[in-house]
Amino acid sequence: MSRISDHPIFQLALCRVKEFLREPEAVFWVFVFPVLLALALGFAFSNRAPEAVRVAVERGPGSSELEAMLRSASEVEVQALDAEDAYDLLRSGRVALVARAGDTVEFRFDPARSEGRLARLVVGDALQKAVGREDVWEVRAIPVTDVGSRYIDFLIPGLIGMNIMSTAMWGIGFRIVRKRSDRLMKRLLASPMRKSHYLLSHAVSRVFFLWFEVGVVLAFGYFAFGVPIRGSLLLLAFVALLGAMTFSGIGLLVASRAKTIEGVSGLMNFVMIPMWVCSGVFFAYSNFPEVVQPMIASLPLTALRDALRAVMLEGATMAGIGSMLVIMALWGVGSFGVALKVFRWE
Secondary structure: OOOHHHOHHHHHHHHHHHHHHOOHHHHHHHHHHHHHHHHHHHHHOOOOOOOOEEEEEEOOOOHHHHHHHHHOOOOEEEEEEOHHHHHHHHHHOOOOEEEEOOOOOEEEOOOOOHHHHHHHHHHHHHHHHHOOOOOOOOOOOOOOOOOOOOHHHHHHHHHHHHHHHHHHHHHHHHHHHHHHHOOOHHHHHOOOOOHHHHHHHHHHHHHHHHHHHHHHHHHHHHHHHOOOOOOOHHHHHHHHHHHHHHHHHHHHHHOOOOOOHHHHHHHHHHHHHHHHHHOOOOOOHHHOOHHHHHHHHOOHHHHHHHHHHHHHHHOOOOHHHHHHHHHHHHHHHHHHHHHHHHOOOO
């Protein structure tokens, strides 16, 4: 009875692993860069006092009184400028609102920007309080900083999902196309190796590195920021494994016909950039119009990200993330099946 280590897929996957370890640049982007990104974003969005709203007051009659009233509000950072300079700062986004004194105070801001709408509310409230307004109903603000509700808790699962997608697709796509462009595929074509074994070896080799790339970011988030892991570690590992297999299939499909590094780079960006933007890695995809949200929810990165967050932050079970696992499985199996049909050695 033959051993697993003697199987062609195992031997080919072992070759893929050795090839990867001989590339220090790849090791950096897979293991070091995600930790640096999590560190930078974690400190950037860690619990701290909210930033003051930046406002410009247009110089003119009454501007000194208006500036003095706004300076009395701790949540407003104000500067007095000539009209041209004030609007230059507004156009460049360095201030969120320009206030102009007169019989009525005028606010100039971009309502399409959340910073502008926030500045309108904060500055309006500060001015009303400065002229003696008394609130009819007392409201007390209580900041929520519980573990699991912070931005870093939202961010870490998204970074893990993004890293699984990027390393699977770039690692597989670049390696296949490089061999094709260097005409090394001709030698493989002449061998008795099956196409399915060759493609599967790339996916299997991802499993070897998966535990390191996921474990490093997960451990960093847990020990550096206290990011919780409320669900089963075994289920979390299964979600990560399924995600890696899914994006390995997509990476094989993208690289199945590309002949140059430039060509596969364009295809990779075409596939991944919409998911980076839409799938909720850095912000919730509920910000997009409702009409496109079902389409976003059906993307593989969205399903992977939602499953990781559900297990880590909510302690979800297999049944609770079943629909997300189905989406990933369909993408992975479908992509690999199509890649097997259309793949060309040269």
